Amino acid sequence: MVYLIVMLLVAFAAVVVALQNPIPIAVTLLMWRPVSTLASVILISFAIGLLLGICIMIPMLLKKKRKIIEQPKEVPSPEVEKKQEEPVLKSKENFFKKIFRRTK
Numbered sequence: 001m002v003y004l005i006v007m008l009l010v011a012f013a014a015v016v017v018a019l020q021n022p023i024p025i026a027v028t029l030l031m032w033r034p035v036s037t038l039a040s041v042i043l044i045s046f047a048i049g050l051l052l053g054i055c056i057m058i059p060m061l062l063k064k065k066r067k068i069i070e071q072p073k074e075v076p077s078p079e080v081e082k083k084q085e086e087p088v089l090k091s092k093e094n095f096f097k098k099i100f101r102r103t104k
Contacts, residue, residue, distance in 0.1 A: 011046070014042060014043070014046045015043070017042060018038070018039040018040075018042040018043045018046075019039055020039075021037075021038040021039055021042070022037050022038065022039055023037065023038045024036070024037055024038075025037070025038050025041060027041055
């Protein structure tokens with residue numbers, strides 16, 4: 001949600017800057033030299049960057065979605081988890097013996 005708000009603020013700022021700069025400029029693209037207002041150049045550049053960002057993110061999102069779908073959907077039952085847990089140590093001696101046995 002915060003990401004969406006930040007993106008909307010950035011888009012709003014780009015529109016405000018573009019609309020306050022109606023100066024005609026010439027943009028050179030290889031041998032092509034179109035003349036347009038600064039506002040339209042800024043808005044078109046912003047739109048192209050947005051589309052490129054979306055195109056780059058789509059494969060990553062699809063890969064994550066595929067990975068989630070391929071994961072096993074089995075949830076271990078509580079009985080299986082209890083069997084896997086270690087028995088609770090009932091005395092301090094056993095506790096310290098177990099600790100020192102692991103550290104050696």
